[in-house]
Amino acid sequence: MFARLANGNVAPKRVIEGQATNLSRTMHGIAYDSIHDEIVIPVALSGAILVFRADASGETPPLRAIQGTRTRLVRPHTVAVDPVNNEILTADPSNRAIFVFDRAANGNVAPKRMIGGERTGLLDIVGLDVDPKRNVIVAASRKGNGDKVGIFVFDRLANGDVPPRQFIGGPNSKLAHFRQVTIDPDTGNIFLAQQNTRMKQMEAYVLDKPRQGFQANQADEDDDSDSGRLDQMGFIAVYAPDDNGDIPPRAIIKGPGIRLAGAAGVALNPLKKEIIAVGGNGFQTFLLPEFFKPLIRRPATRP
Amino acid sequence: MRRVLISAIVAAAALAASWMPSTQASGSDESSLDDLLAADCVDDAALAIAQAAGRLPQEGGVASDDWPPDAIGGVIPPIRSVSDPFPTFDGLALDTVNNRVIFSDENRHSMLVYDRAAGGASNETTEPVQWVFGPKTQLGFIAGVEVDPVRKEFYTVNNDGGDRMVVFAYDDHGDVQPRRTLILPHQSWDIALAPKRDELAITVQQSNAISLFKRGARGTDAPIRTIRGLATELEDPHGVFFDEQHNELVTANHGNWTQIRPYTPYDPIVTDVGEYKSGAFHPSAITFHPADANGDVPPIRTIEGDLTGLNWPMGIDVDLTHDEIAVANYGDSSVRVFRRTGRGNVQPIRVLRGALTGIVGPVSVAIDTKNDELWVANYGDHSAVVFPRAANGNVRPKRIIRNAPKDTPTCGFTNASAAAYDSKRDEILVPN
Numbered sequence: 001m002f003a004r005l006a007n008g009n010v011a012p013k014r015v016i017e018g019q020a021t022n023l024s025r026t027m028h029g030i031a032y033d034s035i036h037d038e039i040v041i042p043v044a045l046s047g048a049i050l051v052f053r054a055d056a057s058g059e060t061p062p063l064r065a066i067q068g069t070r071t072r073l074v075r076p077h078t079v080a081v082d083p084v085n086n087e088i089l090t091a092d093p094s095n096r097a098i099f100v101f102d103r104a105a106n107g108n109v110a111p112k113r114m115i116g117g118e119r120t121g122l123l124d125i126v127g128l129d130v131d132p133k134r135n136v137i138v139a140a141s142r143k144g145n146g147d148k149v150g151i152f153v154f155d156r157l158a159n160g161d162v163p164p165r166q167f168i169g170g171p172n173s174k175l176a177h178f179r180q181v182t183i184d185p186d187t188g189n190i191f192l193a194q195q196n197t198r199m200k201q202m203e204a205y206v207l208d209k210p211r212q213g214f215q216a217n218q219a220d221e222d223d224d225s226d227s228g229r230l231d232q233m234g235f236i237a238v239y240a241p242d243d244n245g246d247i248p249p250r251a252i253i254k255g256p257g258i259r260l261a262g263a264a265g266v267a268l269n270p271l272k273k274e275i276i277a278v279g280g281n282g283f284q285t286f287l288l289p290e291f292f293k294p295l296i297r298r299p300a301t302r303p
Numbered sequence: 304m305r306r307v308l309i310s311a312i313v314a315a316a317a318l319a320a321s322w323m324p325s326t327q328a329s330g331s332d333e334s335s336l337d338d339l340l341a342a343d344c345v346d347d348a349a350l351a352i353a354q355a356a357g358r359l360p361q362e363g364g365v366a367s368d369d370w371p372p373d374a375i376g377g378v379i380p381p382i383r384s385v386s387d388p389f390p391t392f393d394g395l396a397l398d399t400v401n402n403r404v405i406f407s408d409e410n411r412h413s414m415l416v417y418d419r420a421a422g423g424a425s426n427e428t429t430e431p432v433q434w435v436f437g438p439k440t441q442l443g444f445i446a447g448v449e450v451d452p453v454r455k456e457f458y459t460v461n462n463d464g465g466d467r468m469v470v471f472a473y474d475d476h477g478d479v480q481p482r483r484t485l486i487l488p489h490q491s492w493d494i495a496l497a498p499k500r501d502e503l504a505i506t507v508q509q510s511n512a513i514s515l516f517k518r519g520a521r522g523t524d525a526p527i528r529t530i531r532g533l534a535t536e537l538e539d540p541h542g543v544f545f546d547e548q549h550n551e552l553v554t555a556n557h558g559n560w561t562q563i564r565p566y567t568p569y570d571p572i573v574t575d576v577g578e579y580k581s582g583a584f585h586p587s588a589i590t591f592h593p594a595d596a597n598g599d600v601p602p603i604r605t606i607e608g609d610l611t612g613l614n615w616p617m618g619i620d621v622d623l624t625h626d627e628i629a630v631a632n633y634g635d636s637s638v639r640v641f642r643r644t645g646r647g648n649v650q651p652i653r654v655l656r657g658a659l660t661g662i663v664g665p666v667s668v669a670i671d672t673k674n675d676e677l678w679v680a681n682y683g684d685h686s687a688v689v690f691p692r693a694a695n696g697n698v699r700p701k702r703i704i705r706n707a708p709k710d711t712p713t714c715g716f717t718n719a720s721a722a723a724y725d726s727k728r729d730e731i732l733v734p735n
Contacts, residue, residue: 255379276724
């Protein structure tokens, strides 16, 4: 946990870590519940969702843990919290599904709803958020070959194998190797952090065996220190809540400033109109009030 | 190093500034922006960057290229940036034949080589004799390190961002290509060499496994055997030591366990995934497996339980002369030493811990029986500390190697990939 105004090379104000926390040193999601003042974290390596007091520090056990055979969790990677409707949402790429739990769930508890199946198009779900005002769930999901790589929008109460009501993706979108997605609660604008514009390479191994015919790329798609080519660099992309189809973002942060972050994660401070981009062993804060207004595509200025 | 980073940041800011359009923002937006800036910008430099950044949204378009068309924003510098410009020590390997010590640096994606006798009481940065660093090196979020004193090679493993082992020679320096690479399973963490068997052992967090390869394996060579399965009790394995004398693999485990499905997120789904086993939190443990084990083989013995004090054990080393195991115990910033033949819920025979030790978030450890020393690499501090081998308790190190001046803070990131904002405390939350 860092002070919002932290700048430069600074140590965190607080750290939650150690055996008693049940955390691991490999976690890819986090959500803050401002109504109940709690932090929600998925632990992929132990198939669990943990909830901590937001002021926790040091080796503090979680308040609640969702884990067990009824949960159906395998490797939850990303998480969102809906404090209005009292729900915790998580996405599990191993199940290729979004699970919705009661916010107060604790222990071996079955999900209330599950969005998954062929019609959903969900595969490697790496980002997730929920908008209780507009009643939608937004998921960022990707696939190695570029098919159905993008942002999926579902009705908040969707359940089962249902198609998304909106999908943003395709060659014009340049969506490829992204992670966290988040929603501005006031406008419904959708913010997405993308690490680079190359499709993520399929993993070299399946279980403990090398993938047949695997060809290693010389370039490392996760590396944040490559050539710096603007057409390959990551960015923060912003979309209007109703956006749909193969479209470019309506607003963007890119360039060397964002590249220092790698743009794997994104968080918002709507009050101060700040966007926090995290990745590449650092985070950057951008002050952009225009991104927190209803987004209207600017008229073309070039012939 | 410091010069490199500062230059990069200055260049980035200049580059961004050079692309900025120059017309003014609208009055009302500028007013609210000024209010925000006045309240929050920590210094004049940040204020200047923020004011420049604040003009961009109103300009629209992208000065550097034409994508995305007609979007607001573009090439924008941050108003604040948190990162650590210095290396952070992670893995550690010791060569007492050629008198070198080699560290992996997860923060800046480099490898640093020092003279074995380097370090001392200075508060200044210790100069490495070699520094492998740059895009050609294929170093990403690297973890464990191993050294081959005979062939004068050193190895490290990309835990994230690359999924490969890279091997360098003793005279490699700067931005150089590895002598060879080996594609590994995702989340491989540590590497241990067995010179007599001519084999390598690699721990894999994601699949709770130890994969064994021929020493010279390269490219997409397959493992010659893998220890994996419920019976193995391998649970989020980290440090590994290949004990050829007793024919054992000694592994430090964090205790996290969950299934790995027989497909990746990109493969066609497989309906027959066997019995669903839910995730579990188990205590940290040291496991001992037969070195010839293959498949779902239980450990010969384990060290596990509350008396052990094991708490996110990371790197591990075995002293075959004194029959002891040293563990870098990240969770409580200690080094715990156990009898090699220990079994079950046993107390360590020595614990190095306390403010005097300078042990902060240790990730790796090495025992030097030739010079009777114990090495500890700190991730939570810009240092490695060297003790007499049998040091015990809250004692000062005899030497310190620093990769940044004393008291330089570190952010503590290990490939952070998400964030949240705590509106009550005005804090930014980042999981690692």
